[in-house]
Amino acid sequence: MQALSFTARTISEDHLGVHLQCPRCRSKMQGLRCSQCSVHMEMRNGIVHALPPARAAYYARFIADYEHIRAEEGRGSQSEEFYLSLPYKDSSGRNNSQWKIRSKSYDYLIRRVLKPLHHRGSILDLGAGNCWMSFRLALLGYSPIAVDLLTNEDDGLGAAAHFDKHLPNPIPRFQAEATHLPFQAGQFDAIIFNASFHYSEDYEATLRESLRCLKPGGLAIISDTPWYSREESGSLMVAERHAAFRQRFGTASNSVTSLEFLTDERLQTLAKKLSIQWTVHSPWYGLKWAMRPWISKLRHRREPSRFRIYVARKDA
Numbered sequence: 001m002q003a004l005s006f007t008a009r010t011i012s013e014d015h016l017g018v019h020l021q022c023p024r025c026r027s028k029m030q031g032l033r034c035s036q037c038s039v040h041m042e043m044r045n046g047i048v049h050a051l052p053p054a055r056a057a058y059y060a061r062f063i064a065d066y067e068h069i070r071a072e073e074g075r076g077s078q079s080e081e082f083y084l085s086l087p088y089k090d091s092s093g094r095n096n097s098q099w100k101i102r103s104k105s106y107d108y109l110i111r112r113v114l115k116p117l118h119h120r121g122s123i124l125d126l127g128a129g130n131c132w133m134s135f136r137l138a139l140l141g142y143s144p145i146a147v148d149l150l151t152n153e154d155d156g157l158g159a160a161a162h163f164d165k166h167l168p169n170p171i172p173r174f175q176a177e178a179t180h181l182p183f184q185a186g187q188f189d190a191i192i193f194n195a196s197f198h199y200s201e202d203y204e205a206t207l208r209e210s211l212r213c214l215k216p217g218g219l220a221i222i223s224d225t226p227w228y229s230r231e232e233s234g235s236l237m238v239a240e241r242h243a244a245f246r247q248r249f250g251t252a253s254n255s256v257t258s259l260e261f262l263t264d265e266r267l268q269t270l271a272k273k274l275s276i277q278w279t280v281h282s283p284w285y286g287l288k289w290a291m292r293p294w295i296s297k298l299r300h301r302r303e304p305s306r307f308r309i310y311v312a313r314k315d316a
Contacts, residue, residue, distance in 0.1 A: 015169075016048070016145075016172045017122070017143060017145060017172050018122075018145055018172065018183050018184075018187055019183065019184040019187060020032070020041070020182050020183060020184065021182060021183060021184045022034035022036065022037060022039050022182070023039065023041075023050050023051070023052060023055075023176060023177075023180040023181070023182045024037055024039045024052045024180070025037040025039070028184055029041075029182075032048065039052050041182060045151075045158060046160075046161075046170060046173060047151050047157050047158065047173045047174070047175055048172075048173065048174045048175070048182070049151070049175045050174050050175060050176040050182035051149075051175055051176060051177065055177060055180070059149055059177070059256070061255040062149070062253075062255045062256040063149055063150060065249075065251045065253045065255060066149075066150065066253060067150060067152060067155070067156075068249060068251070069245065069249050069251070069253055070150075070154075070155045071154065071155070072248075072249055073094065073095065074092050074094035074095065075094075075095070075154065075155040076130070076152075076153075076154025076155045076159065077091070077092050077154070079091060080162045083130060083132060083135075083159060083162040083163065084135075084162065084163070084166070086099065086102075086130075086132035087099050087102040087103040087106050087132060087133075087136075088103045100285075101224065101285055101289075101307060102195070102224060104283050104284070104285050104286075105223050105224050105283055105307065105309065106133065106136065106223075107283075108281065108283035108309065109192070109221070109223055109309060110140070112281060113219070113221060113281065113309065113311055114142075114190065117189065117190070117219075119189075120140065120141035120142045120143070121142065121143065121188075121189025121190065122142070122143045122144075122145070122187065122188050122189050122190075123137055123142050123143065123144045123145070123188065123189060123190045123191070123192060124144075124145050124147060124181075124183075124188045124190070124191040124192070124210075124213065125137070125144050125145065125146045125147065125192055125194055126147050126178055126191060126192060126193050126194060126196055126210070127147070127148055127178075127193060127194045127195060127196020127197075127199070128146035128147055128148045128157065128173070128194060129148055129150065129155060129156065129159075129194070129195075130154075130155055130156065130157075130159035130160065130162075131146045131157060131159060131160035131163060131171055131173065133192070133194050134146040134160070134163075134171045135160070135163040135166070135167070135171065138163075138167050138169075138171060139166075139167070144171060145171075145172045145173075145174065145188075146160065146171050146172070146173045146174070147173075147174045147175075147176050147178070147181070148173075148175065148196075149175060149176075149177065150175075151175050157173040157174075157175065160173055178193075178196070178200060178206045178209060178210070179200075179202065179205045179206050179209050180209070181209055181210075181212075181213055183213050185212050185213060186212075186213070186214065186215050186216070187213060187215065188213050188214050188215060188218055189214075189215055189218050189219070190214075190218055190219040190220075190221060191210045191213060191214060191218070191219070191220050191221065192221045192223060193210075193220075193221065193222045193223060193225065194223060194224070195223065195224035195225065196225075197222045197225040197262075198225045198226060198258060198259060198260050198261055198262070199256070199258045200258065200259055201256060201257050201258060201259065202259075203259055203266065203270055204269075204270060204273055204274065207220060207270055207274060207276075207312075208274060211274065211276070211312075211314050214314040215314070216314060216315065216316040217313060217314060217315075217316040218313070218314045219311055219312070219313055219314075220276075220311070220312045220313075220314070221309065221310070221311050222262075222309065222310040222311075223307075223309050224307055225261070225262055225307070225310075226260070226261045226262070226305030226306070226307065227261065227262045227263065227305065227306050227307065227308055228261055228262075228263055228303060228305060228306075229263070229264070229303060230263065230303070231263055231265070233302055233303045234260065234261035234262075234263060236302050237260070237261065237302065237305065238260045238261070240302075242254055261305065262310075267310065271312075274312075275315075276312040276313075276314075277312065277313075278310050278311070278312055279310070279311045279312075279313075280308055280309070280310055280311075281308060281309040281310075281311065282308050282309075283307070283308075283309065285307070292304045292306075293306070
């Protein structure tokens with residue numbers, strides 16, 4: 001079989017580590033072309049592009065806006081050290097507080113959620129971004145597969161090139177949407193929504209698709225998605241953010257109608273519709289973070305977001 005380019009190294013279709021299905025018609029695939037509807041998932045620079053043309057067009061504005069905003073926020077770097085240090089250090093110094101939260105979520109996730117599995121299984125990193133989590137998981141002996149809409153070399157899947165020489169094998173990467181994953185059913189031990197679940201336009205469809213891809217007994221994990229006690233608080237946050245983005249970046253970044261946040265009611269609705277049970281974990285982010293709701297209440301401000309880790313196990 002012809003070896004396909006994977007940045008400075010190579011990986012073939014047989015070594016993607018997963019069985020594929022068509023993201024459009026959902027037929028099983030041998031190779032990267034669907035024999036039923038002729039969708040072709042091209043591999044370019046080591047990334048399998050699994051967005052059918054119509055879906056790529058649908059997300060084009062969102063991707064352009066998001067990349068513009070992320071670049072302005074300083075999310076990428078020319079330094080390899082920047083990527084290798086995540087999530088424990090932001091060597092750019094531009095997003096320290098956010099990476100501090102991410103590092104605590106990640107440590108808790110490994111120690112309290114994944115480690116009890118007693119084996120190093122296959123993990124789907126949904127919303128992988130620059131693949132920092134996939135890299136960390138690979139170092140621990142897990143078999144990660146990274147999925148995101150962004151493929152650029154600063155803040156998207158292309159940035160995984162910084163990790164290649166530090167791993168025995170490259171991280172398999174797919175540009176795909178969470179409601180039409182290009183994977184056959186029942187292949188993953190865990191699926192982690194890596195600060196990405198709130199970008200979904202349909203929580204039920206997104207979570208149903210992830211459950212399809214899990215092995216029996218596998219874990220669906222939502223990490224670093226904002227939670228509010230009231231729907232009104234989340235809606236206010238969304239309006240404030242859109243206004244701030246419009247003023248600072250020239251776009252509200254709302255071409256895709258993401259749901260943006262979670263509430264207990266939303267979680268309960270998902271549990272009922274999908275016949276799942278949530279286990280809720282509350283990592284400790286420090287005293288200052290814990291005091292935020294009380295300070296906001298005293299100052300008569302909107303309640304701040306809170307982060308928890310939500311875990312649902314697929315029926316065995």
